[in-house]
Amino acid sequence: MSERAIHRQTGVPARKRDGNGAARPNDADEIDLDALVGHAGYAVRRFQIWIFQDFVKTLSEVDIRPTQYSAMTVIGANPGLTQMAVAKRLGIERARLVHLLDSLESRRLVKRIKSKADRRSHALHLTAQGTTALAKFKRLAAEHERHVEAKIGKENREHLLRILACFT
Amino acid sequence: MSERAIHRQTGVPARKRDGNGAARPNDADEIDLDALVGHAGYAVRRFQIWIFQDFVKTLSEVDIRPTQYSAMTVIGANPGLTQMAVAKRLGIERARLVHLLDSLESRRLVKRIKSKADRRSHALHLTAQGTTALAKFKRLAAEHERHVEAKIGKENREHLLRILACFT
């Protein structure tokens, strides 16, 4: 056996020459991220992917994704909002919100009511079923939040929320 | 003029009844985010969108997006990496990386070299032109990073990097 480091899982040499004159550190923990380590955006993107996947997994039994959850939460707390208001508040394209509400409405979680004051717009409400469901979604989302806490630490999570409060 | 609060920009009444019995706080700063304020994922998502857009805008003159930048940076610092190694290290699907490299290769920024050691794989390198270009991309990315610093503060940015270091 060579004196060269062997990858723990694959048993493949961690580094070798390929005949093109370049070292090939194809073992993930040896690859230099270079400038990326100083970019907040890179860390945030990786974190966001982790959070997204944990959220989807934790709420998989109710089949609710983050954007659906955020829309229902805002509608639940502010019954009667128009689609424009929800879209602006959450930073979602109004065209995108149409499909999102279509899916929630077809599941009888949300309803659109024609506004009498401005007949162009809809007043958004949770259905009775939607209200019950949202309570469960919130319990599962709180469980997801505990996963975040376990991953980065209680104080770090709270600090993060304070740092990013200006974006909400 | 009514005594009711008027929206600063639109001059539209901030709150009104729509005849469906529900208050409609359709003014963005009056809408209650409810449980969302306690979710790290919501804040992170909003932050990530802001960062993404600022990055794309700051690097628009060179037409480079965050994922392209991260791939070129890693290839530049680790010449000879295989596609699999880059994909795993950056958390990109290997199928997605194919198209990403196609576009970089067609712009003569990156080249694939058939590996002699394992003829299934490619060794990735920057071209001379790619090396020069990456230096400019890095200068612009540093400028973007200063925008982040200006937005959340120097210390908060550094703290954020430390908190999220475990995801890079």
Added chain:
DNA sequence: TATTGTTATACTCTATAACTATA
């Protein structure tokens, strides 16, 4: 004229599955 909701299009990104050529 401007706005709300809608439809449509295009492009990015994520997530798979399957194919090929190699190992």
Added chain:
DNA sequence: TATAGTTATAGAGTATAACAATA
């Protein structure tokens, strides 16, 4: 049989533009 790269597909998300109904 397993892996690297590729191709293809589907769904989510982003970014536009245009249209009908209404203001």
